[in-house]
Amino acid sequence: MPKMGAFLGQYGTVLGRSHYLVDGKTSRFLAPLYPVEATIDSADWALLQEYYLTAAPETAPLTPDPQPVRKMQQFTVRPIYAGAEESDAPYTTLIKFDAGRGQIVVGAAGQQGGRLRTFSGQGKLLSSERMGSAPSDIDLGNGRVLTMGSLIPNDLPRGQVLQPGKDSTLVLLDSLARPVEMLRIDLDRDGTEELIVAEFGNMAGGLNVYLPGPGGNWQFVRSLRQRSGAIRLKRVDLDGDGWEDLVALFGQGDEAVVAFLSRPGTTETKVVLRFPPSYGSSDLEIADLNGDGHPDLVCTNGDNFDYPPFPKTYHGIRIYENDGAGNFSEAFFFHFDGAYNVEAADFDGDGDIDLAALAYFVPDHLRPTHSFVYLEHTWSLLGNYAFRPAGFRKADHLHFLTMDQGDVDQDGDSDLLIGNFATYLPDGVVPQGSAVDTLPAFLILENQGGK
Numbered sequence: 001m002p003k004m005g006a007f008l009g010q011y012g013t014v015l016g017r018s019h020y021l022v023d024g025k026t027s028r029f030l031a032p033l034y035p036v037e038a039t040i041d042s043a044d045w046a047l048l049q050e051y052y053l054t055a056a057p058e059t060a061p062l063t064p065d066p067q068p069v070r071k072m073q074q075f076t077v078r079p080i081y082a083g084a085e086e087s088d089a090p091y092t093t094l095i096k097f098d099a100g101r102g103q104i105v106v107g108a109a110g111q112q113g114g115r116l117r118t119f120s121g122q123g124k125l126l127s128s129e130r131m132g133s134a135p136s137d138i139d140l141g142n143g144r145v146l147t148m149g150s151l152i153p154n155d156l157p158r159g160q161v162l163q164p165g166k167d168s169t170l171v172l173l174d175s176l177a178r179p180v181e182m183l184r185i186d187l188d189r190d191g192t193e194e195l196i197v198a199e200f201g202n203m204a205g206g207l208n209v210y211l212p213g214p215g216g217n218w219q220f221v222r223s224l225r226q227r228s229g230a231i232r233l234k235r236v237d238l239d240g241d242g243w244e245d246l247v248a249l250f251g252q253g254d255e256a257v258v259a260f261l262s263r264p265g266t267t268e269t270k271v272v273l274r275f276p277p278s279y280g281s282s283d284l285e286i287a288d289l290n291g292d293g294h295p296d297l298v299c300t301n302g303d304n305f306d307y308p309p310f311p312k313t314y315h316g317i318r319i320y321e322n323d324g325a326g327n328f329s330e331a332f333f334f335h336f337d338g339a340y341n342v343e344a345a346d347f348d349g350d351g352d353i354d355l356a357a358l359a360y361f362v363p364d365h366l367r368p369t370h371s372f373v374y375l376e377h378t379w380s381l382l383g384n385y386a387f388r389p390a391g392f393r394k395a396d397h398l399h400f401l402t403m404d405q406g407d408v409d410q411d412g413d414s415d416l417l418i419g420n421f422a423t424y425l426p427d428g429v430v431p432q433g434s435a436v437d438t439l440p441a442f443l444i445l446e447n448q449g450g451k
């Protein structure tokens, strides 16, 4: 509640506005968020506080203990190690399958910046390069790498878009606010692709458009949404007019799925779904779950790095069906504590879309068994969604944060890649000591094929 007050210019008597501006370096980015003059009068602010203090329950509703999950048969789990080039544990921040080269790209955070590695589809280390900070995305079409600047929430914009070359690395864009994803798309149909960067930020951030300027230097063009929390970007023709649109997930504050529909010379913004600010939206996938030819949305929410991080009954995986006119409504919910990532594909090859999800913010006692779930799409007499959950028991010091899919072993079916972020951030960065070399950087879940 004190933080809500700050956004309204009600700073209280203990902490002043300067507290929220953090320091001289970040104040110019944060100043627009915190009004100098209160935007709500003191009497109304007092009423608002009283409402929360009297209406809020004494304790949070308990989350139900999940059902035991069956042992997964669809995938076998193979840990891949990066080797001990440096003393850092594998803090994997990026994992992506490069289908064109049949390679796995893995980004990691370290005490001294970041690292980008490539592995063969068999899991053999092919290359390893130092980066200024943790890589969060790579454009496999042109090799450009997005780095976060700072992994830990912070308002100093130090993210970059890098173009690694043979001898040197070119900095295309600098001073980005903790960017987590980038995407190229021609949103205004002028024949040139814009570069969209999801600058998640911390308190300040934005979903921004960049283009090369007249001199060839890249520059900021406009902001599609001027607020922090942009976390996922997808390219899909959402309204079925034959032109690809941008769909973005915002996971902070005004949490939402927002479509930026491609129009001649412009972009039409449409808020597709809106969630409570406590949701912790974490991932978005687009797939036709009910097989009616219209793209549906699969979302996870489970970010629990907030105050206070108790388990939430509403964390999990949801399907939102498309009515064909671009309106979406919730059709399925699976409770999954700390859900952080989901992949959708017909993993068992029976014609319907299955789901695989991982969770990062998992309560201690559930962590070995409920950090991953494979949901096999089955059928129901009632015609509604039915999924059969299965999983595997993971080793200690494995924390799942990133995931991708692709035919990694090139046998015709979709496999999964899961990055290990080898520490649980709410407990602080725990020194791993001698365990470092023995921790996998990621897991390959090899699909065992159809039944």
Ligand SMILES: [Ca+2]
Pocket: 236, 237, 238, 239, 240, 241, 242, 243, 244, 245, 261, 262
């Ligand atoms: Ca379209």
Ligand SMILES: [Ca+2]
Pocket: 287, 288, 289, 290, 291, 292, 293, 294, 295, 296, 321, 322
């Ligand atoms: Ca559909």
Ligand SMILES: [Ca+2]
Pocket: 345, 346, 347, 348, 349, 350, 351, 352, 353, 354, 377
């Ligand atoms: Ca299936």
Ligand SMILES: [Ca+2]
Pocket: 406, 407, 408, 409, 410, 411, 412, 413, 414, 415, 447
């Ligand atoms: Ca495969």
